[in-house]
Amino acid sequence: MxxxxxxxxxxxxxxxxMELITAELGDRTxxxxxxxxxxxxxxxxADFDYADNLVFTAGAVEAGLCAIRSGCVIVTDTQMARSGINKTVLGKFGGEVLCFMSDPDVAQEAKARRVTRATVSMERAAALDRPLILALGNAPTALVRACELMEAGKLRxxxxxxxxxxxxxxxxxxxLLLTMPGEHIVxxxxxxxxxxxxxxxNALLYTASHNERE
Amino acid sequence: MxxxxxxxxxxxxxxxxMELITAELGDRTxxxxxxxxxxxxxxxxADFDYADNLVFTAGAVEAGLCAIRSGCVIVTDTQMARSGINKTVLGKFGGEVLCFMSDPDVAQEAKARRVTRATVSMERAAALDRPLILALGNAPTALVRACELMEAGKLRxxxxxxxxxxxxxxxxxxxLLLTMPGEHIVxxxxxxxxxxxxxxxNALLYTASHNERE
Known part of the structure; x- marks a missing residue:
């Protein structure tokens, strides 16, 4: 070797x-x-740019924790994000992760309407009748459609x-998301x-799970 | 809006x-x-650091394309990486993606031996009798174990x-990988x-698929 x-x-x-990250962040609080x-x-x-990039609305973390504790659905815009979320911890709270991107009917509808599958996916999310976290790491078209649906009062x-x-x-x-009411992490x-x-x-899930144990 | x-x-x-990325790379070739x-x-x-970070051995791309064309197995060290690989294109060449990280027997063996699941996963990969690409995006312990097995002639x-x-x-x-013989992208x-x-x-898969069509 x-x-x-x-x-x-x-x-x-x-x-x-985590110790090394904390040390490297130094005086940043x-x-x-x-x-x-x-x-x-x-x-x-391994990208410290996120220490500057991440923006939180005032109640974002509490809203996320509350949704998790109430057994929310997390809707993602990729199977990869769905795959990376800790479903064991989410499942303990009664929640689940859904991703509509690979559904054949979503692909069919997107093609017919000449929009992205991500756009149609957000409409599927809006039809769910449960507490909801949107976790969008890929498609700006998903985020734009989500904003439109929120503005129209069809997605909350x-x-x-x-x-x-x-x-x-x-x-x-x-x-655009940052101009909207509601709680966001961007x-x-x-x-x-x-x-x-x-x-x-996962950070939200581990916090919710940790607080649960205390 | x-x-x-x-x-x-x-x-x-x-x-x-891709046009925007090419433009931003400017004179870089x-x-x-x-x-x-x-x-x-x-x-x-969206991180241009990779223009500097990525290192290729001389035959790496050709070796990857050749493996794909011969219907190789791609072994990943996370379900997330497995999820992100285009299995439709890989399947056209007769290949498949495997990830052993969630296998119950891998978890059990790792616990008993006090090693990571990633370490055991690489031993599972070494037991496969097919052309192989290792795609390791998470666990340094997977990469270290892969290097040990390659050095011992048990993984090729x-x-x-x-x-x-x-x-x-x-x-x-x-x-460590860069000191090893064989083809790597690091x-x-x-x-x-x-x-x-x-x-x-996916870049390798699309190149293989594109060349196929010509």
Whole structure:
């Protein structure tokens, strides 16, 4: 072996990573309820830009925790985000994750209407009759359609995690969300992703689960 | 609507994104076979650091394409990476994606041996008798174990995509891979992730599929 590895037991790797992130953030402080989210996103990406990019409305974290505790549905805009969310913890609260992107009828309707599948997915989310978190890490068209539906009073998520990534209408879709009433967590700028959406959901889930135990 | 959106048809969003990435890369040039991979990773992360981070051995892309064309197995170290890989295109070549991380017997064995599930997963991969691509976007312990098994002659992947993300032994695991013979694509430094691993696989799949059609 030509490289020296740190000896860290499997169960301690995450805690050690969080210590290193905290140390590297130095004097930067975050509101107590936001810190676990910011740190988990940095843990997922190794990208400290998220210490500056992430924007929270005042009640965003509490709204997310409350929705989780009431057994909410988390709707994602990719199977990847769905896959990354801790369904064991979510399931303990009676919640589940749904993603409509691969549903054949969604693809068919999107094609017929010349819109993205993500657009149609948000309409499916609006038809759900349960507490809802939207976790959007990919498609700005999903976020734009969600904003339209919220404005029309047809979609009332407890929390919107608006972290699409990319180059076409991504920045704009997130700025649009920031003009809306309601509770949001947004990664301003181009960055974000399915991994970031899942990390934010998991940070909320672990906080909810931790508080539960206390 | 308080934000002006660009009017881009759903089918054109990706092409437009790639144009913007190419424009922003300016004078930066990449070997022809590597450019689609670098650009797809930037497309997935909106992070231009990958223009500098990604390191390719001389035959890496050709080895990956050859493995895909021969119906290889891609083994990932997260369900998220597995979820993000285009299985329709891979399936056309007779390939499939496997991830052993959630297998109950892997968890059991890892616990008994006090190693990570990722370590045991690589041993499962070594037991496969088919052309193999390892796509590791999460666990440095997977990458370290893969290097040990390669050194012992027990694992012979056509290509290792070594892009774990994080803070504990991540940099070291990737530097270790770079000392090994064989073909690799590595994201040097702390950055990487399941999304990056999937993006590299998809770039290879689309190149293989495109060349097929010509």
């Amino acid at each position: 030509k490289v020296t590895l740190q000896r860290v037991a499997p169960g301690d790797i995450e805690a050690r990573s 975050f509101p107590a309820e936001q810190a676990p989210i910011v740190k988990r996103v940095i843990h997922t990406t 998520p407890a929390l919107v995690i608006g972290v699409p990534v990319g180059f076409v209408n991504v920045v704009e879709s997130k700025e 990664a301003r700028g181009r960055k974000g992703g399915s991994n970031v959406a899942a990390a934010i959901c | 308080k934000v002006t959106l660009q009017r881009v048809a759903p089918g054109d969003i990706e092409a437009r994104s 990449f070997p022809a076979e590597q450019a689609p991979i670098v650009k797809r990773v930037i497309h997935t992360t 992947p056509a290509l290792v995509i070594g892009v774990p993300v994080g803070f504990v032994n991540v940099v070291e695991s990737k530097e 994201a040097r430094g702390r950055k990487g992730g399941s999304n990056v691993a999937a993006a590299i696989c």
